[in-house]
Amino acid sequence: MIDPRLLRDDPDRVRAAQAKRGLSDDVVDVALRADASRRSAIAEFEEKRGEQKRLGKLIPRAEGDERAELLARTKVIAGEVKAAESAQAEAERAWQDALMSIPNVAADQAPAGGEDDFVLLETVGTPRDFAAEGFTPLDHIELGRRLGAIDVERGAKVSGSRFYFLTGVGAELELALVNLAMAQARESGFTQVIAPSLVKPRAMEGTGFLGQAADDVYRIEGQDLYLVGTSEVPMAAYHSDEILDGAALPLRYAAFSPCFRKEAGSHGKDTRGIIRVHWFDKVEMFVYTTPEEAAAEHERLLGWEKAFLDKLELAYRVIDVAAGDLGLSAQRKFDCEAWIPTQERYRELTSASNCTEFQTRRLDTRARYDEGIGAVATLNGTLCAMTRTIVAILETHQQADGSVRVPEALRPWLGRDVLEPLRG
């Protein structure tokens, strides 16, 4: 939720922000009107209610005719109060709805436009030249099959398309990645968390996933529960309805959870392999900090993501995502995209978002500072999304004989230097 004061004081800024995302600014006027009628409804209710309370206090001491007359008057007022109260509730709801539908105001630095209007910030490492090395790289599906690491056929048999089993070294690889990610997180001062992946509507709504992204969210039939698409959701709701100690900020969490995505609207895209799946596991960094520190923390999150990709010896680039592709909550977003050899292009592996106060305002998380109670910003960034990371590692570090070299940093966790194909 955007700052209501910003909307009231500088609506043109919000209109401009809508335009930058390629959205209509009608909601701005709707919200402003709703705010005005909400405030007059509040004034009306409070006036009636005040009168009711004043007269009500006289009743216990009144007697006879005076008492009867008071009762008659307050009875009328009670009805008016009730009407005014429901009018106020309705106005409040309209105002909330309008406000909730407005996405976070994109950062000035965020490029305008849609998915293709990103700005390339940096390219790290050089994609491997397999032609120069004299062999044609295998894709992760074939590598996964030969290594006995990924079983997409049985994934489809058991769960349907876009599911998989990680087996043998595949399973070991995921666990090693989790450990490597969690070790880095711990060293960087994060608290490790295993987060629930089923959440109540409040958490989903508060993180902005029930807006335009709702089609991508699994809902448990017959229950008011959703499967999360990222542990950003439980972690943002973790401190909901709390007033944090401002001096204790930043609070940094590294949360492991499975992630579930319907992938509605991506029919035909990445149908093979495990690039795009309905479920994967992920270690996500999630930070609560002050609004003033948020931008600097965003850079730090990006730094930790890059450090992790560096450890895996992957070639990647960093992009500044355009406003129209930010999602509801983010004010700015950096994606790290790793080079996938058989696709001959960069694919998103990690993503760091600065959601400023957007989520905490929806989830009612604040902090007590020296100056008083104030807003808290949240940020999230992928440390390691298992499936795509496995794809990048297998394809990037494959060798001519079908084996895969294990990046140095991963060896202690995996207990081997090379992944060998199964015989036969």
Add this chain to the structure above:
RNA sequence: GGAGGCGUCGCCUAGUCCGGUUUAUGGCGCCCGCCUGCUAAGCGGGUUGAGGGUAAUCCCCUCUCGCGGGUUCAAAUCCCGCCGCCUCCGCCA
């Protein structure tokens, strides 16, 4: 899943049976001040959060006793539903 108990402003707690003089009691902690070689003790005051009015951190008002309804002129208090916690039983990784 069954039975019972409980949910009050950071923590503990009074009030709930018998609705109104409660601006929700008191203690602890915390903050400010006084006193005091220093500290402690003592004394005085303050201390839930949100929203509205307003130029305003002054002030005034409204809401807030787990949440949501209802009864009533009036609800922490009565009624209904829900949620959470605890105890016992059942089931179970």
